[in-house]
Amino acid sequence: MTTRTALPAPTGRALTPSRTAATAARVLRQLHHDPRTIALLLIVPVAMITLLRYVFDGAPDTFDAIGASLLGIFPLITMFLVTSIATLRERTSGTLERLLALPLGKGDLIAGYALAFGAIAVVQSALATAASVWLLGLDVTGSPWLLLLVALLDALLGTALGLFVSAFAASEFQAVQFMPAVIFPQLLLCGLFIPRDQMQPALEAVSNVLPMSYAVDGMNQVLHHATPTGAFLRDTAVVAGSALLVLCLGAITLRRRTP
Numbered sequence: 001m002t003t004r005t006a007l008p009a010p011t012g013r014a015l016t017p018s019r020t021a022a023t024a025a026r027v028l029r030q031l032h033h034d035p036r037t038i039a040l041l042l043i044v045p046v047a048m049i050t051l052l053r054y055v056f057d058g059a060p061d062t063f064d065a066i067g068a069s070l071l072g073i074f075p076l077i078t079m080f081l082v083t084s085i086a087t088l089r090e091r092t093s094g095t096l097e098r099l100l101a102l103p104l105g106k107g108d109l110i111a112g113y114a115l116a117f118g119a120i121a122v123v124q125s126a127l128a129t130a131a132s133v134w135l136l137g138l139d140v141t142g143s144p145w146l147l148l149l150v151a152l153l154d155a156l157l158g159t160a161l162g163l164f165v166s167a168f169a170a171s172e173f174q175a176v177q178f179m180p181a182v183i184f185p186q187l188l189l190c191g192l193f194i195p196r197d198q199m200q201p202a203l204e205a206v207s208n209v210l211p212m213s214y215a216v217d218g219m220n221q222v223l224h225h226a227t228p229t230g231a232f233l234r235d236t237a238v239v240a241g242s243a244l245l246v247l248c249l250g251a252i253t254l255r256r257r258t259p
Contacts, residue, residue, distance in 0.1 A: 067136075125154075141222070143222070160246035185210070191216050214238040
């Protein structure tokens with residue numbers, strides 16, 4: 001009677017740069033063959049900012065007041081949508097299960113996705129910022145590079161949120177349905193429509209723990225101050241810390257397959 005020896009479980013689950021880079025390269029190759037997604041990521045934010053500029057063509061001061069805030073919000077929303085759907089597609093197709101059967105930990109996978117979409121976010125934020133400042137005439141007191149920094153952090157936050165919520169969706173339709181629950185409340189309470197200190201106290205308290213509020217505050221700091229302020233540094237630190245925290249939660253909740 002022959003005794004079968006069980007194969008050892010894959011080891012080497014620690015986060016490693018080579019596995020992270022390989023995952024990021026695979027994601028970027030997939031995006032390269034999906035022109036519609038590339039258009040959504042790179043063209044739509046610029047198109048929305050341009051549309052907004054001409055909506056307020058007769059009131060350029062209004063565009064200056066809210067254009068900087070939306071420069072951070074649009075990349076966040078598009079990165080959230082694309083990342084949540086792309087990650088869910090990996091799981092429902094069985095790709096994620098096959099990858100995790102290899103010596104590839106959840107941390108490698110999440111970090112690889114974040115790196116790939118982060119590279120896209122750099123291009124996206126650079127295009128939107130350049131178009132806003134040099135083509136559409138967005139008047140900011142601070143450096144456009146600071147605008148780019150906040151826009152990039154917002155895009156990374158959208159990527160992190162998309163990776164996180166994809167674990168709780170069973171279909172692409174459900175992933176899209178998370179937008180009203182995750183994005184819209186932040187959009188309403190971030191101070192875009194009315195200063196947060198003028199809200200009802202309970203709503204102001206809620207807005208104080210939402211990362212998009214600090215994204216908008218950071219943009220407004222660049223809008224009104226020539227040099228980085230303490231409030232700007234706090235706001236960018238909160239957005240960056242929120243993105244890192246959500247990425248860690250995404251690694252914890254990531255599942256191999258959709259039930």
